[in-house]
Amino acid sequence: xxxxxxxxxxxxxxxxxxxxxxxxxxxxxxxxxxxxxxxxxxxxxxxxxxxxxxxxxxxxxxxxxxxxxxxxxxxxxxxxxxxxxxxxxxxxxxxxxxxx
Numbered sequence: 306x307x308x309x310x311x312x313x314x315x316x317x318x319x320x321x322x323x324x325x326x327x328x329x330x331x332x333x334x335x336x337x338x339x340x341x342x343x344x345x346x347x348x349x350x351x352x353x354x355x356x357x358x359x360x361x362x363x364x365x366x367x368x369x370x371x372x373x374x375x376x377x378x379x380x381x382x383x384x385x386x387x388x389x390x391x392x393x394x395x396x397x398x399x400x401x402x403x404x405x
Contacts, residue, residue, distance in 0.1 A: 306342055306367050306377055307387050308394055308405060309335040313344050314365065318384035322346070322363035332370070337404045341370040347378070 307314065310333050317328065330345040345368075350361045365384060368376045379387070387394070398405060 306340070306369060306375065308391070308398065309333055309338070309340060310342055310344060310367055311388060311391055313367075314379065314384040315388045317346070317363075317365045317379075318381055318388055322365070322381045328365070335405075340373065343368045343370055 313328075313331075313333065320328075328344070328346040330343060333342045333344060334340070335342075345366050347364050347366050348361060349364055353359050362380060365379045366376060367379070395405060
């Protein structure tokens with residue numbers, strides 16, 4: 306799901322999660338994996354950071370559509386990390402014989 310949605314993750318990271326109008330809900334399709342993913346931004350007003358401070362943050366939610374049911378929620382920093390590791394992730398998936 307992460308690799309299939311890498312462009313959305315990159316946009317979310319680069320906007321710092323602040324440009325809600327860019328992130329209209331959409332469906333990303335990966336024909337090779339027969340995977341469909343709905344992406345949307347959610348606000349979490351009661352998010353508690355590791356230092357204990359409560360803040361409102363935007364999260365990117367990736368929801369696989371049936372027949373899959375997995376979902377992933379990512380903040381700006383996780384999106385950045387995934388984007389920075391994109392090529393390494395793709396190499397690892399190819400080693401696992403996962404079709405991209």
